[in-house]
Amino acid sequence: MKTLLTILLALLGAPVFAKPPLIFAAASLQESMNAAADAWAAKGHERPVISFAGSSTLARQIAAGAPADIFVSADEEWMDDVAKKGLIRPATRRSFLTNRIVLIAPAGSKQALRIARNFPLLRALGDGKLAMADTEAVPAGKYGKAALTALGVWTAVAPHVARADNVRAALLLVDRGAAPFGIVYATDAKAAPGVRVVDVFPANSHPPITYPIAAIAASQNPEAEGFRRFLLSQSGRAIFVRYGFGTR
DSSP: OOHHHHHHHHHHHSOOOOOEEEEEEEEHHHHHHHHHHHHHHTTSSOOOOOEEOOHHHHHHHHTTTTTEEEESSSSSSHHHHHHTOOBOOOOGEEEEEOEEEEEEEEEEEEOOOOOOOTTHHHHHHHSEEEEEEEESSSSHHHHHHHHHHTTHHHHHHHGGEEESHHHHHHHHHHHSSSSSSEEEEEHHHOTTTEEEEEEOGGGGOOOEEEEEEETTTTTTHHHHHHHHHHHHHHHHHHHHHHHOEEEO
């Protein structure tokens, strides 16, 4: 009995290893969020596990019960969606990053276009496709569709769009030369040496691009809240700025 008590006391005194937080983050955050996770781990914390996908996919997974601790969306709409279902802690929601959308081409392309009302995008495409994230669900695709609509060219180019599951998949189509043009975030273009920015879409041609973050209501991981606060801190935001994001 005394031996058993000794063992139990020893077990109670043993260190408890924290489970790493699970972060659901928009695909466009791959490099920056991984850098932030590395910086957090360098402070002696457990490195978060990060799942990247289109914001729509992540929101649906959260609604289906996926065990995420933090959600970072590439637009307010998908964060609103999980909020309306009571799946986040409203007090933890912050919109902390901004971005731009750009028209890209393969790095070796000589195509030149100036984005303006009724600009000749269809003619420039020729027999090729315009690579975009899903224009009905994925934020980057929705922003791109809104911009092309405002500029008067969406109806003409819509049949020529190659729709991808997320913005990084659209980027890859252009990077590999499978599409002569694509619409992605400025930060995506910066991360891919195989593409170049043809032009930047006017900010007033689409809704503001903001990235909200929030804690998932069902999360029981104390490390997750620490990481969320780190991302919102001055040093955390500085990491995203290095990768081309704006902050707010």
